[in-house]
Amino acid sequence: MADLIFHHYQNSPFSEKIRLVFGYKRLAWKSVFIPPVMPKPNLTALTGGYRRTPVLQIGADIYCDTALIADVLERIVPEPALYPAEVEGQARILAQWADDTLFWTVIGYVFQPVAIPCLLGPLTPEQMQAFGADRAAMRKAPRMTVAEATGNLKAYLHRLENMLTGGKPFLLGAQASIADFSVYHCLWFVQLAQPLAGILDDAPRLKEWSARMAAFGHGQPEKLRDSDALDIARNAEPASADAPVVDTHGIAIGEQVSIMPTDYALDPVQGELVLSTATEWAVRRSDPQAGTVVVHFPRVGFQMKKS
Template sequence: MADARSIILHEYPTSPYAEKIRLALRLKNLAWSRVEIPVIMPRPDLMPLTGGYRRTPVMQIGADIYCDTAIILRELEARFPMPALKLPGHEGLAQMVAGWTDGRWFQSSVAVIFGEMGDKVGEDFIKDREKLSGRPFDVNAMKAVAPMMRDQWRARLMLLEERLQGGQGAGAGLYLVGAKPGLVDVHAYMNVWFMQQNVPDFLAKCFETADLTKAWFERLQEFEGQDPETITSAEALEIGKHAAPRLVVATTKYEPQDIAPGDMVAVAPDDYGQVWVEGEIVHADSQRVILQRMSEEAETVHVHFPRAGFLVRRI
């Protein structure tokens, strides 16, 4: 049964970002628990833990809450370093690749997928995603650009093919950097998986000229890992309420805004889902900011965010 030491992933099966973390958990063969959250809001048991952050997935370990895949992967690697995913050649590069896979490539994935299946999407989903993105979720516009976006999507896939062709030494062509799967592979895998789940015929067509990428993708899919235990959102909230956040050094290292422990700030993504989460600074450095939050439902939690891609402002 899940407890304060367990990895708890708040996710839903069709989320491509959640699949990125599920792949990392399989590669590291870690035991974990899951809470299946609704695809759309509301998520009443999760909001007290995150302070309002609403993107998927969220990782919880006791009273420590990790928002965004970048900080989740960083924390998994720090707590469970073996087997490693931060391999030689992946340092720094992995997050650079993530900026591409989670940005421009994901945008073309969305256009292709919803241009294909937009008519099957419910009005509640459309309204939720409009609120999340802050712009219209225009299915007709996606249909209109879908042919061009297919070109864009394939062009990006073929960059993986070039990388695999250009590998050197033992194990060349097995993974994007060397003979073992690492963080760069985890980030690059996401959009290919998303397309396989939704427009498999298009992906199969792309694979006709990308043999190495097809083999790379299938190789990653073969990792099985451990089957997760499913718990309820209420159980996860109760675990957080009765746990204490992990002890961290209350410090800030060079901060351009001169924020310091004890300052009240708000944090939000810089692109979409811009819900500002307020809390007291516990720790900040170039790659992470930790807020302490207190509420009746969750008592005291530490909410962790990455710095790249997230805005911090004083309140």
């Protein structure tokens, strides 16, 4: 199997989700650190413009969005499972709620002045302004007020605490699932915001669960330069995309399309449609730095149209 190359930055919550999956599945992986704000020239050379963090690279195949990345890792290493058969539907739905509703509630809560140095490190006023402008450009909807986020987060923590009653080690039972990893990365970000992390004190079972999750670790990372990742893509061939076609758009394989998220960071990626399954789209595109690559997206949370 080609190396798993993971493009991320240290304080990225969604990156922490996948780093912990690497640990859960005891995987070795190559770590490429990327800037937290645009421009990200070596990353977008691979993705065609997709700018969200993180991104998984396997040779010349580029996987966007942690929901799809988790599916890919599950295909490569099925055990221990992220989607135990008896709770797969529940796990996927709870994970989607955590990655969207819980995540944006946490963002509204933690980005208070007292906690920003813990989340971003010491920044100059110019760097802070650049970060704010970058994130404003990513998300068009207004951020939740601190008061609303605080109230909602307390309610969600109470509900999650309730899910751990009866001595269950994980949210859906005896085995961890994708739901645990999606909830965890949100609460990891709350813990990172140290002056505000006391909100977790009223959820002792959840704090114990969080420590249990953290114990999975991050697997075996090894640093890799972003220029080397580009070389690997340029010298590799994308994997075969032979899969049953599911067409809900009236768009045939081989047509030129653009794909982008439906919620934020609406940067379209254009290319030739080479994969259209019930759960995934992929486009082939060429770049002077990265060569010919195939960029993959999940269907849920993304939109596609003819170019």
